[in-house]
Amino acid sequence: MRYYYAEHQAAYRRLGREGMTQWNDLFGESWTFDDFPNRVFLESVLDRLPASGEVLEYGCGTGPAACFLAARGFRVDAIDLIPEAITLARRFAQERGVTVNFSVQDVCAMPVGSKQYDVILDSYCLQSIVTDPDRAAVLAAVRDRLKPNGHYVLSTAMYDSDRVYEDDFRYDATTGICYERSTEPADDAVQLDNTWYLPHRRHLRPKALRAELEANGLQVLSQQGELRGDVICTPTRRG
Missing domain, CATH: 3.40.50.150 (Vaccinia Virus protein VP39)
Incomplete structure (x- = not known):
């Protein structure tokens, strides 16, 4: 899935x-x-x-x-x-x-x-x-x-400078990708600092x-x- x-x-x-x-x-x-x-x-x-x-x-x-x-x-x-x-x-x-x-x-x-x-x-x-x-x-x-x-x-x-990403989310300013914490490896999951995350949203800047x-x-x-x-x-x- x-x-x-x-x-x-x-x-x-x-x-x-x-x-x-x-x-x-x-x-x-x-x-x-x-x-x-x-x-x-x-x-x-x-x-x-x-x-x-x-x-x-x-x-x-x-x-x-x-x-x-x-x-x-x-x-x-x-x-x-x-x-x-x-x-x-x-x-x-x-x-x-x-x-x-x-x-x-x-x-x-x-x-x-x-x-x-x-x-x-x-x-x-x-x-x-x-x-x-x-x-x-x-x-x-x-x-x-x-x-x-x-x-x-x-x-x-x-991208909105006023948006707050809560504890289970991690925003990568380089790519504009917001990741959501995952409890286990899954299709499309990535590992960041020994924690699994799934792609969640992409919030780009205008340019x-x-x-x-x-x-x-x-x-x-x-x-x-x-x-x-x-x-x-x-x-x-x-x-």
Whole structure:
């Protein structure tokens, strides 16, 4: 089992049991399904996106952003690793009368596909994709699936000097990786000072995120937000 699976499966099972609607509900934050964390950013970029364009959202969770775009005429495919998340997403889309093609898929292991999109959306998924190979795989999938004039619309958690990493976590400022203490060796675990840790999050500084995107064939058009984690990219022209 990969490092990112157990946490997310437990979270979406809890959402279902307790009648919650999205990830942030787990932390007592004051969001609703229709007032989700990156809604304001999405609203600000709608005029850059083609009306009724084809959208792929990966790591869609319970689907608030996917439903938001579908309600505005976009044709949306949305994927998530966790079956429980997709079950909830389908229910919430049906309740709102919108059509989204939801499916279970791990964005870190996406099969080669021929379909290309006008928009690929990440609503706070990338920070949970931690290791270099996984992030390279995801960004390669984004680059390959974008139409030549398509847009990668990304919202991700960033390094925050005010964030406190509690005792079971260890932050590596060089890589931006936050590790979580593990009780035993496991797939993807690393040993630091004779203690096992699993990858947990990656919180980059703005320049590092921009450099990573550019190194993976994406041209950054804008980088905004309080911590500069709301980004719009297009594919770098080849040749």
